[in-house]
Amino acid sequence: MSKDLASFHEALLQSKRVLAVCGAGLSASSGIPTFRGAGGMWRKHNALELATPEAFRKDPGLVWQFYSLRRHNALKAAPNAAHYALAEFARQRPFPEFLTLTQNVDGLSEGAGHKGKSVEFLHGSLFRVRCARSWCRYERFDISDPITPALAVPEGEEDGAWRDVPIEGLPKCPECRTGLLRPAVVWFGEELDSQMLKRIQQHIARDPVDLCIVIGTSGTVYPAAGYASQVKAQGGKVAIVDIDCSVRGDDADWLFEGDAARVLYLSTFPLSDTC
Numbered sequence: 001m002s003k004d005l006a007s008f009h010e011a012l013l014q015s016k017r018v019l020a021v022c023g024a025g026l027s028a029s030s031g032i033p034t035f036r037g038a039g040g041m042w043r044k045h046n047a048l049e050l051a052t053p054e055a056f057r058k059d060p061g062l063v064w065q066f067y068s069l070r071r072h073n074a075l076k077a078a079p080n081a082a083h084y085a086l087a088e089f090a091r092q093r094p095f096p097e098f099l100t101l102t103q104n105v106d107g108l109s110e111g112a113g114h115k116g117k118s119v120e121f122l123h124g125s126l127f128r129v130r131c132a133r134s135w136c137r138y139e140r141f142d143i144s145d146p147i148t149p150a151l152a153v154p155e156g157e158e159d160g161a162w163r164d165v166p167i168e169g170l171p172k173c174p175e176c177r178t179g180l181l182r183p184a185v186v187w188f189g190e191e192l193d194s195q196m197l198k199r200i201q202q203h204i205a206r207d208p209v210d211l212c213i214v215i216g217t218s219g220t221v222y223p224a225a226g227y228a229s230q231v232k233a234q235g236g237k238v239a240i241v242d243i244d245c246s247v248r249g250d251d252a253d254w255l256f257e258g259d260a261a262r263v264l265y266l267s268t269f270p271l272s273d274t275c
């Protein structure tokens, strides 16, 4: 396993097809709280338990407050060097040469100009909302903050005691007029978009990927975790970039421990000088 940035640059230059798989670590230096690890609490609630369809059915006002705060925080955050490095690389190597799969829902990749076919959002986006009724297909892009007056984040009380939000104060579906809108993110217990998974699988199967870069994800969440193994099995190389690489398996070809922003900036911007 190598920590040599120069050989990684060389591999990046030589690779015809590159796949990046990104998780929360990509956005870490943008200061996005993930509500994971270290308690993972928001107010008195376990944040992971709020990200479920059951929680939304039981108390949509509470779940919407949690997402309203996450939208608010994400809108205040700025993309970091790693987001810009990936966006720049995608510009230099358009799809299908380079494809990014991200588990992040924070909108920072899009903010860095990384969008279109070259990036797939595995877990959706905080800034897409859709009808909570399964039979209604309504969905839209929405960056309003607050999304309704009742969901405004009180100044200085981001983690504090919000008032209860009645159901009348939540966003409604303008199409069926009976459903509430919900964040178009994939909650625990929900399936990822099957069309998207099919597209990704076809992309990987069509021509072998030469290099897979795993950025800021623990590598335990499927299907993202499986893509690196798949690339490896097809004869490609794997590089891991993460703050903490201590729990990694040893099948990676490169391992870079540290802030994804610094490592990716150093890894990709020398490329623009040599092209």
Ligand SMILES: [Zn+2]
Pocket (backbone or CB within 6 Å): 131, 132, 133, 136, 137, 138, 173, 174, 175, 176, 177, 178, 179
């Ligand atoms: Zn609807």
